[in-house]
Each structure stands twice: as C-alpha cells, then as structure tokens.
Amino acid sequence: MSQKPLLSIPNATISRLVTYLRILTSLEQKGINRTSSDALAEEAQVSAFQVRKDLAYFGRFGTRGMGYTVLTLRRELQRILGLNRRWNCVIVGMGRLGQALADYPGYMESNLYEFELKGLFDIDPSKMGMQLRGLSVQHINDLEHCVRTHGVDMGFITVPVEKAQDAADALTKAGVRGILNFAPTALKVSDDIAVEQVDFMAGMKRLAFYILNPHLKALTDQEE
Ligand code: NAD
Numbered sequence: 001m002s003q004k005p006l007l008s009i010p011n012a013t014i015s016r017l018v019t020y021l022r023i024l025t026s027l028e029q030k031g032i033n034r035t036s037s038d039a040l041a042e043e044a045q046v047s048a049f050q051v052r053k054d055l056a057y058f059g060r061f062g063t064r065g066m067g068y069t070v071l072t073l074r075r076e077l078q079r080i081l082g083l084n085r086r087w088n089c090v091i092v093g094m095g096r097l098g099q100a101l102a103d104y105p106g107y108m109e110s111n112l113y114e115f116e117l118k119g120l121f122d123i124d125p126s127k128m129g130m131q132l133r134g135l136s137v138q139h140i141n142d143l144e145h146c147v148r149t150h151g152v153d154m155g156f157i158t159v160p161v162e163k164a165q166d167a168a169d170a171l172t173k174a175g176v177r178g179i180l181n182f183a184p185t186a187l188k189v190s191d192d193i194a195v196e197q198v199d200f201m202a203g204m205k206r207l208a209f210y211i212l213n214p215h216l217k218a219l220t221d222q223e224e
Contacts, residue, residue, distance in 0.1 A: 013054045018081065020055075021081065028070050037068075086115075089107075090121060090152050091117065092156065094130065097158040098156075102117060115154075120136070121139070121143050143170055157187075158182045160183070164183035165185070167183075168188075172193055184199050
C-alpha cells in the first residue's frame with residue numbers, strides 16, 4: 001500500500017475518515033468482509049467520488065471493480081488516524097464539564113486503541129483529592145510532573161473561557177502535543193501543538209441557521 005507524502009488535507013477529509021472507520025468497524029462486527037465506495041458513501045451520506053478522493057490522499061486502497069476488504073481498509077484507516085496505539089490524556093478544569101468527561105466510559109472503543117485518562121487538574125482547593133475514575137484531582141502545579149511521568153499526549157481544556165489560555169500555556173509547557181479545547185475561544189499555541197475546538201454552542205447556532213435555511217444545508221455539505 002503506497003502512502004503519499006502528507007501535504008494539505010482538508011479537515012473535512014479527516015472527519016470523514018473517522019466516519020468511514022466507524023462504518024467499517026460496524027461492518028466487520030456484522031461479519032461483512034467486502035465493501036465498496038458506493039456502500040461506504042451511502043452510509044456516510046457523501047458521494048462515492050468523495051470517498052475515493054478522501055482515501056486517495058493516503059494512497060491506493062482496494063481493487064478496481066472489486067471494492068475493499070473491510071478488515072484491510074479498517075486497519076489502514078486506524079493506522080492513518082493513529083488509532084492503533086494508546087493516547088494518554090489529562091483534563092484541566094474539573095468543574096461540570098470536566099467531571100462529566102472524566103466519567104464518560106467510552107474512551108476505549110476497541111481493543112486496538114484507547115484514550116486513557118492519566119490525570120485530572122484544577123486550581124480550586126475544594127476540588128483537590130476528589131476521586132473520579134480512580135484518579136484523584138490534583139493541583140495544576142503538578143501537571144508537568146504527570147505529563148512527563150505518564151508520557152501524556154493530549155490535554156482537554158474545560159476551564160472558564162477567560163482561563164483557557166492559561167490552561168493551554170500550562171499544557172504546552174508541560175509537554176503535551178495536542179489540545180482538545182472545550183472553552184469557546186481561540187488559543188494561541190506554537191505550530192507544533194495540534195488544537196481541536198469543541199464548541200457545542202457554535203453547533204446550536206449553526207443548527208438554528210440551517211433550520212431556517214434548509215436549502216443551504218445541502219450546498220454546504222457538498223464535496224470539498
Ligand atoms: P465550571 O465553572 O463548572 O468549571 C470550571 C473549572 O475550571 C472549575 O473547577 C475551576 O476551578 C477550574 N479552573 C479555573 N481556572 C483554572 C486553571 N487555570 N487551571 C485549572 N483549572 C481551572 O465550568 P463548566 O461548565 O465545566 O465549563 C467549562 C468550560 O467548558 C467553559 O469554558 C465552558 O464555556 C465550556 N463548556 C461547558 C459546557 C457545559 O455543558 N458545562 C458545554 C460546552 C462548553
């Protein structure tokens with residue numbers, strides 16, 4: 001399987017790869033061995049051309065006219081996405097959202113990869129020592145030690161918006177390589193830190209717009 005050098009790849013392509021992986025995993029669980037661009041496209045609600053274009057960024061998969069072997073493509077997508085290993089994570093901000101995320105049972109979706117929580121951090125003295133998922137909430141001053149000891153890769157930011165940059169700076173200084181930011185603000189980080197924004201209020205606002213303008217939804221869903 002030849003792999004092209006990664007140049008510029010649309011963010012939407014990466015999101016769709018995650019969708020294709022979910023579909024392939026489900027096909028595999030149903031005992032289905034082969035699939036096609038058409039079948040993946042239908043399930044992912046995109047065109048078959050889009051499926052082929054998304055996969056082509058990463059190499060050549062499948063056989064013309066024969067489609068794809070589910071197991072092989074699932075493994076390839078897992079490798080491309082880095083989901084064939086463990087990712088160690090911490091949460092910074094153990095308020096309502098931080099506690100809910102710590103409680104979420106779905107970090108390990110398969111026995112091939114997992115997102116494992118290694119530390120929970122806050123600054124509020126009343127939260128220190130609080131137990132969640134077998135972890136004890138620690139002071140943010142202990143973040144760097146935790147990151148280095150456990151080889152933490154990514155941090156989730158769940159602090160109030162005005163504290164989000166402080167949390168990002170602390171995570172960066174501690175040595176994480178990626179941040180999942182739930183605070184509704186753009187973070188300033190160096191180029192070598194990957195940031196993903198999770199903004200559920202923004203989703204609600206987009207939803208309001210698309211409920212009022214349903215004809216525009218189909219256009220914005222078109223291929224990139
Ligand atoms: P919260 O006030 O319940 O919790 C915030 C926590 O962050 C507190 O425990 C606080 O002590 C801690 N904190 C403050 N500064 C800190 C710092 N520098 N380092 C470490 N910890 C620090 O807030 P919340 O409702 O959990 O929301 C957290 C963030 O997530 C906000 O930015 C919010 O906009 C966003 N958000 C929340 C929800 C939700 O449903 N609660 C949904 C989407 C997004």
